[in-house]
Each structure stands twice: as C-alpha cells, then as structure tokens.
Amino acid sequence: MSGRRDALRAALGDIVVLTEPAAVEPYRRDRALDPGAGVPLAVVLPETTAQVQAVMRWASEHGVPVTPRGAGTGLSGGATAIEGGIVLGTERMRAVRIDVDTRMAVVQPGLLNAEVKAAAAAAGLWYPPDPASFEICSIGGNAATNAGGLCCVKYGVTADYVLGAEVVLADGRAVVLGGPRLKDVAGLSMLKLFVGSEGTLGVITELTLRLLPAPPPARTVVAWFDGTERAAAAVFAIASRIRPSMLEYMDRISVNAVEDVLHMGLRRDAAALVVARSDDQHPGGAEIAVMLRAFADHGATEAFEADPAAGERFAQARRMAIPAVERLGPLLMEDVGVPLPLLADLVKGVEAIAAERGVAIAFIAHAGDGNTHPLIVHDPADPDLTERARLAYGEVMDLAIRLGGTITGEHGVGRLKRPWLAGQIGDDLLGISREVKRALDPGGILNPGVIFAAEVPDAPGEPAVPGAQ
C-alpha cells in the first residue's frame, strides 16, 4: 500500500494527506461507529474545489473508492472508511459569504451548521434547519443527508433551503447545480437529486442557501404525561390543528438520562415529556391556548407555559438526549418516521419490541412531523444482549414500514440501514435508483456500500452487526 500512498501524495501536491495510523484513526468512522470500517489508504483534506477535483481524478483513474466526510457526526455509517480507500474530509473548506439583500448564504461544506446560523444571525438573518447536533455537524453533511431537526415541523428540511450547489463528480469534473435564483426549472433537478444522496453521486464543494428574516420570538409549552400513548395522541391533536414551530417528545428513559447530566429537575417518574413551541405572531397567542387545551384533553399530569429561560432549558434537554442516552451504553440509533396519525401505534409497537426482546429502548422524537429516534441500548460485552438489540433494530424498521412509514427521516440510509431499504421503497425503485447511481458513477467509487450494495471489488460486502464493535 505504501507505493500507492506515495503515488497519491505525489499526485496531490500541496493537499494535506494523512497516512499515519494515529492520524487516520479518527476519520475511519462517523458516530454510528460502523464495525465494518476499513483502514483507508489515506485521509485527504482539500481546501478548494480544484483540490477536490484532483483527488477525484486520481481516485477515478486508479479505481480507488472515496468516502466523502463532513464533520463525522453521521448516525447511519454514511462516512465509513473503506479498506484501501480514500477518506475525503471537507473540514478545511470553511468559507462563508452572506448576501443580506437577497437573503442567501454561499458556504463551503466544512462549515458547521452552527457557524452558518451564526453568520446569518450576524447579518440579521436566519438559517432554519437545526439538527440536534447543529453545534458539531457540518453544513455539507447536512446537505448530503438532507438533514432535519427540531424546526422542520414548521420550517422544512435542508433540501428546502438549498438553492444551488457546486459538486465534483466521480471523474473529477465540477458542475454547478441551481444557483442564487428562487425559481429555476432549466433541465432535470439534479440539485435536488444530489441533496440527500449521501456522497454516492459526488462531493459537494459549495452550497447556496436560502435564508429567512430573523426568527420571530417563540413561546414554549411543556407537558408531562403518565402514559406514552396519551402523549402521542396529544401531539397529533396539536399538529393537526396548528403549526407549532417545535413539537418534541421524550420518554422516561431519555428524560432520566438527560436529568443525570443536566440536573435541571426533570420528572424522573413521568412516562413522557412533550415540549412544544409556537412562534405564531397573531395577537392573542391562540396557538398556546390550543396546545394547553390539547394537553389537558389528553390527560397531561401537568402542562404549563414556560418562561423564555425555562423554555430554552427544555429545548436544550431535548437536544442533549442522544449524547445523554449514549452514556447508558452503545446505541443502535433508529430514525423511523410514520404518518402522524400512526405515531401512537409506533410508540406502542416499539414498547412491545423492547419488552419482547428484553432491551432498553429510549424513545425521543421530532414528534410533530412523525420522525422518531428509538435508541436501542446494548453492551458489546454481552453478545446475547447485542444480538437481541440487533433483532430489535430490524424489527423497529419493519414496524415503521408496516405502518406506511420510513426507515430514515433525517439521518440517511448510510451502511447500517441499507438492508432494510428495499423493504421500504421496493425493488423497482431501488433498481432505477441504482441505475441513476451507475449513470453518475460508473466505476462505483463514490461511497460504495452506502445506500447501494458496493460494486467495486475491494469494498466490503454486507455490513457486519450494526453497532457491535
């Protein structure tokens, strides 16, 4: 491999190339900790589009697989190194420019979501998409996964804000998709195809993002429940009547995990917590009244409007949920979504799976849009538990599919959810999607094994036990 490394270094000139095992190690996996991760030939950290092109040209010429990587915060194994491949990290591509007059941001992919938000805010504007990991995830990764967040229930997902992109194709050509125009239907919408393609079609090197005026002030309502289905029913009652700007759910396990970290006085004995926000500016605050009424009607043990500081603490508690639950053990992280009328069925079904398999499943959710994160705790030292967790992981996705839902609402298929994809979208759609992938990446070098089974000879085959390390 060292001869190939030397050839790569020689070809890439000034581009940062990491090959020492200790330097490479942090780039082998994202937060899904895919046990199937290989040892790459090198990690390359380009700073310009031209440098990304040079990397892709070399990889293409040599048939070497490339794993595009943002900040490595993905939860589905979408940034898993391939044995002998190249990890192409965008962390050094950090330019940002805000155009106040047209309310747009032009950013390189390595900028963090929080940095985009901050740059917009400094200009009096707002970039809405807000994954719970917004302080540590990259904007390029957000676009590659079509990331969601807490605001999506009212303000939509990343794709709704991407007006343009520059991408480098498998063969090293750079193309510009869309641009700083609110309406543009010239040709196939390759832009929207690339958003959410998880690095399988090209490498995003620049994004043009739509911004909104500064967000209106929001009010927060908090409700506690002693039954999870009642909480889910209250969520549906609210979302079907108004448009909350946030509508989040946490179960007892996640509430307790967060309380262990934050010590903010959360109710450890409650079955569920719902945190709702309204930024509706109609005089009279009718949405707050609708929320309080829905919580009362569905048997909340307590429901109240929080003052702004307390409201922010509850939102922060929700954002802390995944890191807090991670302290209980390694997680198999679900991202299933269902049509909102079936949210209570999903909650109940996941509880049944947890009971039957004898595993702890923390349940947090962007409940207002039906997108949920059951988090299955396991223990690598306990192979039997790990096997039961693995079975539960599949059963939760099977349940979501049966309920007419999705195996992934915002994290992406990555490598870990790939075996369930055909079950949701069907063999025909998977087949034509694969034809599109082949059309754009005939050599199959872009993120092989993600979304689609790998087609290059030296890429790993089926993923190993998800989450087992």
Add this chain to the structure above:
Amino acid sequence: MSGRRDALRAALGDIVVLTEPAAVEPYRRDRALDPGAGVPLAVVLPETTAQVQAVMRWASEHGVPVTPRGAGTGLSGGATAIEGGIVLGTERMRAVRIDVDTRMAVVQPGLLNAEVKAAAAAAGLWYPPDPASFEICSIGGNAATNAGGLCCVKYGVTADYVLGAEVVLADGRAVVLGGPRLKDVAGLSMLKLFVGSEGTLGVITELTLRLLPAPPPARTVVAWFDGTERAAAAVFAIASRIRPSMLEYMDRISVNAVEDVLHMGLRRDAAALVVARSDDQHPGGAEIAVMLRAFADHGATEAFEADPAAGERFAQARRMAIPAVERLGPLLMEDVGVPLPLLADLVKGVEAIAAERGVAIAFIAHAGDGNTHPLIVHDPADPDLTERARLAYGEVMDLAIRLGGTITGEHGVGRLKRPWLAGQIGDDLLGISREVKRALDPGGILNPGVIFAAEVPDAPGEPAVPGAQ
C-alpha cells in the same frame, strides 16, 4: 399507420383511444403552439394507473414515443405531439382526497390546480402554488414542470409541496416515490428528480401534496411608475427588506393590453405597474409601510393601499396579462429569471433588444423572485418581423444567462427553449442529466425532444421556428 392503430386499440381494451383527425387535433400542441408538432398515431385517455401502465407497456414494446399531457396549457412546447407517437392525456384521472388531520391532498394528475385549491379550501386548508393559469392548468402538469406562480415569492414552488408521487416508468412499471411523510430520506430523492422532469422520466399518476392552514388575509399596495428601472429598483428594495406574499410587475404594453380587455381604469400612460401584497399578521402592518416607503423612495408617481376588492382586481389584471397580450398577436413567451439585484439590468436589456430588433416585447414579471415573462409579439404574415422576433427570443435568453440567470423559472424547457439549455447549465451538467434520462428511459420514448434532443429515429429533429405557425 392504421394497422398499428388497430393493434393499439386491441391492446388497450377499454381505454379511450382517439384517432379521428378532428378528435386528435386539439391534443397536438400545448399553448406554445410548437410548429414542429406531428400527427400522433393516437390520443389515449386512461383513467387509472393500470391503464397508464398498459399504454406504456405497449409503447415500450413497440418503440413508440409518448407525449404525456395534462391540460395542455404549457408554454414551452413540453406537450407537443410526435409524428406517429402517442399522446397520453391525463384529463380523465380526476380523483381527489383531502386529509384534514395531516393537511395533505392525494390527487390524480388530471385535476386542475383550481380544483385542488377548491378541495383544500372546502376543508379549511390551502394549496399555495398558483400559476397565473391556475383555473385551466392541471396539477399533474404543475408537478411535471415544477410550476410557480404569484405566491412563490413567499410560499415556494410546486416542488416544495409535493411529498409523494406514483409514477409509471417508460417500461410500464409503476413506482411510488416518497409518501405522506414530512421527512423521508430513504434512498436517492427520485421524487424531487421527477418533479420538473417534464414527462421525460415517467408519467405521474398520483400526487401527495402538502397543504397549509387557510391563508391569512392579505393587504394590497399598488404603485405606478413613469420609469421601468425605477419600478424594478423599488421591487428589489421591498424584496430585500421584507417577505411580500405577492410582488408583481407589468409594463406599459401589458397594462394597455389588459385595460383593453378589463376596462378597469388602468393608467395607459404609465411605464410600469407594481402590485404588492403582504399577509404578515404582525400588529401594526409594518410591511405595508415598508412597501409604501420603498415606492415613494424610488419615485412612484402614485402608490396607495387598495381596498380588498380593488386589490383583487389588480391581482386579476396581472393574471390576465398573458391572455390579454396574446390578443396583440402570436407570442414567443419568455420565462427568464435573474438574481434580484439584476432585475433592473434585465428590464433595461430587454428594452434594448426590443428597440434594436424593432419588435414589441410586453414585460410582465413575478418580480419579487426575479422571474420574468417578456412576451415577444410577432405576426406569421410578416416573415421579417417573425425572424426578428425569433432573434430577440434567443437574445433575451442569452442576456439572462449573461446575468447569471435562468432561461426558464417556471414554464420548463420543453422543446422551444432546448437550444439554449446547454448555454445555461453547461455541457457537463447537460451530459450527466442525459445519462440519468437514459438510465430511466433507455429507449428514449418518453417525450423525446423535450429538455434533451430526441434519440428515437422517428422523432422530429431540431424544433422549427418557435411560435411560427
């Protein structure tokens, strides 16, 4: 051809098949009146997805090109019959179902946009996209072109409201893309690729649309200008500071053409009319004040808030503009868009082209999002004028491209704008788009000549003079 027609009839059983010349004639062209339209083998009018599949299977087996057609109101020749091909009209597919609790509509493609709006409104909900032709255009055609409208400046385009679709592929297989879920990132976003693909990738047989709560009441401000560039500058000043729910522009030619029809007392001597709306519900109506101030600052000769009835008359005047200008003669209809700071440059540039070529170009625009419709009047009885109009048609698109804009903001490329597409998006992007098209329609039977040059032997080649009849 009659043998083939008999075979088609036999294969399609109960499906309505039109073959008589008089019956076929109305289906040969859309409103672009493409002079290159052929005489199709037949017009088929299926009522179910299974019937659409039967048509596509037959066409695929026999290598016969298919022109998918909604209501035939397209303005770029996207629904132009191919000589010896099949026109597949969706006008009999008219089912609609509204789900109030999830705020979604499930519709068949033949329903008119206005009928979708009406069904939503009857349930207290709102389907925002509003092409000026909303009373006569089909929802399937809206999705196929990613249609825009007057509300897009604040509420986005058709793609922003399409959550799911059922499509029939070239070979007759039906696949479901997306569904009734607000977040779903399972696999490549084939749904968003199909929206705006102008019938080149498949036939849309069902759509799942996101609805909003009933629209808030809007207030209307009207301004008259004696200079077009001042009007464009006022538009930019407004759009860069607030989010109007409508921001429309009409020049002197279009104002006079509309006044000829509506006799509502429009100012025939003004250079430009701007109609702006705000549906902001903040107490105090700050947006109205911003609008009035911007109009005053940019030298409006008159600016005032219209009462609701008058406001609706002005909006109606804007919607009437294309039909009214069509009375002046056949039109070459542009749909160019530019980044908003360059709107005044586009206005000025089009005026220069009109003067230089000696043609009348009416200029109307969804000005707030930079999407404009210069309408070039010609006369088939005057070949010299028609040639100058044809040259101007290309020059306006070339100008938009030079200004970093698009040749089509909402109408689609169709057949008539195809020669300019590579100039905007580049050969590389056009090339990979074509590879995607080939991956999904290897026989090239779906709407050949639209977006991409035709690849089937019996399809016409380059379009003839656009608009000449």
